[in-house]
Amino acid sequence: MTDGRDEGQMVSDALLDNEIVNVIVHTVNKGDGGFVVDDRREVLEVGETVQRLIDQLAKIYAAKTGKSHGRFEEDAENYPVSKFLEDYFQKGSSDFVSTTLNMAKSLRKSVQGTASTGGHVFFAHFRRVTDKTDFFIVAILNDELGAALNKSKEVVDALHLDIKGFRLAGRVNLSSWAEGADKYLSFIKGRGQDKVSDFFKIFLGCNNSVAAVLETQKLGKALEEFVQSKDMSEDQREEFLRSAYSICKRYTDKDLPFEVKAFANELWPESPEDLSNVFEGSGLDISDGFIPDKRSLRSFVKFTGGSKNWRITFDRAALSNGEIEFDTKSEALVIKKLPNELLARLRMEVSQNGEED
Structure with a gap:
């Protein structure tokens, strides 16, 4: 009616x-x-x-x-x-x-x-x-x-x-x-x-020719979004991203094109559609068909940064095991367990500077 x-x-x-x-x-x-x-x-x-x-x-x-x-x-x-x-x-x-x-x-x-x-x-x-x-x-x-x-x-x-x-x-x-x-x-x-x-x-x-560097960077952002959506612990996060790195590095080494469906099935086999949905809903427009950029893949497992006078690179594992701490308030990194050789050189440098004063 x-x-x-x-x-x-x-x-x-x-x-x-x-x-x-x-x-x-x-x-x-x-x-x-x-x-x-x-x-x-x-x-x-x-x-x-x-x-x-x-x-x-x-x-x-x-x-x-x-x-x-x-x-x-x-x-x-x-x-x-x-x-x-x-x-x-x-x-x-x-x-x-x-x-x-x-x-x-x-x-x-x-x-x-x-x-x-x-x-x-x-x-x-x-x-x-x-x-x-x-x-x-x-x-x-x-x-x-x-x-x-x-x-x-x-x-x-x-x-x-x-x-x-x-x-x-x-x-x-x-x-x-x-x-x-x-x-x-x-x-x-x-x-x-x-x-x-x-x-x-x-x-x-x-x-649809795409820049591999840009697409790999977007892939990393999408993976971070997925990690946050699953509320993973630091250990789970590190294992997940390291697995993503290994899969993508294999694509790079064998010159295989990235495909969302195949990647999600391998990386998150218990529920690949969850990962695919994050990719599709991220708004990043990640394309199939690109070969992941090897250098850009390092960001999946490493942090890198620097200025005119210094540069630092460390694995995510250093954050999870406490070797490196990040203070969000002061925006400072605290590095622990320095190698003996570096410790000796730093102590000598500080000692020499003190004598000059």
Whole structure:
């Protein structure tokens, strides 16, 4: 029973996660002669069902691991999606239907000759309500055969969109892009999905070459966040970070790319999703595919610092076993158990200075 309001009115009255600006779907079908675009010529009406679909897509995409982050390629001739979106979002010279139809045609070119089966391509421009950030998401969804009960309580076939199982999707932070941010584009790059996702990366025109040093530093920050979230003791913290260091050093030594899912499974096997969720929720946009930087990895197990006249490097273990103490109030380090040779030199230096006075 309804209260007489239409679906759109009920959506507007609800507390929304995302304000949908525009949404449309085109279908890329695979036929005997290759892929063809079955297009739609008007945007979808934003009712309760469409709102729920886009909210789910946005939420599931944000939670998925195995994403690569980057920016648009500068070559807009060969990678035209950036030009299409620029005309739509920044210049306002193209409407949403034309923009997405051009993108669907570009996708058709990229997917030709691949093993992809195509699917329904959803394009959505939405604004996150909490901070008014604009996003554009494109995701390929497929039909899934399920079962339903009809009015006679008979079980019948029922096709529905496989929202949770999508493997090909990308997202542009339109607001960050317009503000000139360094990274604003991402796409799903699942483990072992390189050959499948390559055409989608090409379609988006995503340049995901990343600086290994920066990505390794961000990884260290995410690990610190995880340690704090688990309220680990000093010994647990040290063991955890040393294990992270060992895993990443193996990646470096063997020239293996970092992957969030594989890393989390090895480092925190009892509940890898907990670690993955911290990575995804940190806002650091840690990319898959980089080779950890060996020098930057040292920060996982060592503290290093200095000034014009001195430099110090010590393991985390020195803090946990009491060899070095840090006084937060005075912001001073107290070093204990100095080696005999250093003690002798320091005593001699102090003695000589006293005689000179």
